[in-house]
Amino acid sequence: ERSKKRRRSDGAVQRIATWPSNRHPRCVHGAREASKEEEEGSGRTDGRERARTRPGVEVNDGSSADEDYCPDEELRKKGKRRRRIAPRVPARRNKVRNERKDGTHAPWNAGTRPDWTALPSGTLSTIFRMACRENACPTVARLQRVCRSWRDLSRMDPMLWTTVDFLGTDWIRPTTATLRKWCESGLWCRVTNVSLRNTVKLDDQVLKAMALGCPFLSDLDVSFTDGFTAAGIADVLKSCPIRSLQVECVKCPNHANILDVVRVIASEEGRYRKPESAEGCLRGKGEMWIRAFQQTQQDWHDTKNDEPERIYQGLEHLSIANCPRFTSAAMQRLAGSASFPFLSSLNLTNAGGAGGQVAVSIKALQTSCPLLSELRFNSLGGLFGWTSTSAARSKAEVSKDDGFPHLKVCEIAASGVNSLVSGSRFGESQVYDSVLYEVIHKSEKLSELDIAGCSKLSPNGLKEALHPAAPLRTISIGHSGVIRDEVLEYLCTNYKDSIEGVDAAGAGRHVTDRSAVALSRCSGLSVVSLGGSAITDAGVQCLSKRTPGSAVLQQMNISGCRSVSRDLKRQILAKYGEP
Known part of the structure; x- marks a missing residue:
């Protein structure tokens, strides 16, 4: 037995008997040692006796040469052995053996398993273009991660990049350097629709690169950005056939006003100048850009529809919504001194309000935009509203030539406010019966009308303003005077x-x-x-x-x-x- 010393509180030393670690009754090793002693005491054969019975084993009892002998019972490890499981090795992928040295693929046999890599490059390009028709992001990035042949094919095909929208994707984060490289290399030489909505850390260098590298750009969205100026937008409008432009809630740097952007849109500085010939489109471009442009010329004519290509005429869709700095001066630029003969949609929803009431000349707007089909003036001027500066104050003073004969959507509702104290209420509205009559009395195609919150309208005014042959589908007259x-x-x-x-x-x-x-x-x-x-x-x-x-x-x-x-x-x- 072993003992250990323990000092008591009074200073005396007390010896306590302890069990050895291999002799304790609760220990497994101690139980095995105890069973060994019982076997020796009962006369059972030990390991040496069993060794004598084995053939070919010599044992010398009492000899000095046998002092190092240990029974195999003692050499055996105590406890369970842990079973080893070999790791599973994944099967090795077979290499594509039908790929030729020139990069093409040999046709696969009918008896073998079909492989995507065996398809010809032209077929793969057609499939990729159909997959990227709605948006190239993030489809192109996913295609480049499949294999080397798909990556090379997607990198060298500008027809995949016809529509680009970075909103709602984290696969590609646009930066100024990346977009400039794509435009200068010719990868975007066939892009038509680009949406840079809610992008940050972009400046005018991107717009200048797009003006030089995107000759077919027709739809541009720079809404909710804060790095673009009027000069950059002017470069794009001058060099690209823009049909649709969205500049909603644009925060120009250095606290510039939205009036500068509107001035560029309405002036000759923002008018598109078509190149005199095809060589004019390639002038000043690099060799890689010219090669990519010429490579897609034949593909463009083969894949487009049988319908003839639309000839560029001018700006067709303009949206300047959610711009609080929009003022009467900006409206005068659009409606008074500018001419948009092919403009069909004008969206000024929730524009203005920071500078008071917005003045609108309905007659000037009809003169500058004769083909207008969508007029969206909901919440124009904010809580201050908007007023018409036309000379007509009654129905009799309205000329028969005035009006929008192509108008389909008319939204002139007042600004709505939700308050916890007063509930829902509307801002001030200066839309009278004469104003409504001046806007929609000649609209034979009117299908949507929103006059919610226009408290100064009368029931008879609405009846006289609506055209009897109009295919009216939806109408909103809530909280109005009618x-x-x-x-x-x-x-x-x-x-x-x-x-x-x-x-x-x-x-x-x-x-x-x-x-x-x-x-x-x-x-x-x-x-x-x-x-x-x-x-x-x-x-x-x-x-x-x-x-x-x-x-x-x-x-x-x-x-x-x-x-x-x-x-x-x-x-x-x-x-x-x-x-």
């Missing part, structure tokens, strides 16, 4: 075959079950909003019951209708969902 039962009955009577959506929220006591009965007769109605009106359960049930052959009602909003029971509101909410 929201009455007789107006909804007039709309459902004259446009019952074409109308699909009606928004008459916030009517109060002016809309009752009469409107619900009139709306139920519209066969194509699918969306209706009567929130905050005076309709009852009978009106809601009449509206929800559709006549045979009518369209299915997809959405119904009756929130805030105090005359409707809660049980019916729960049923409508469960059937149509939240508005």
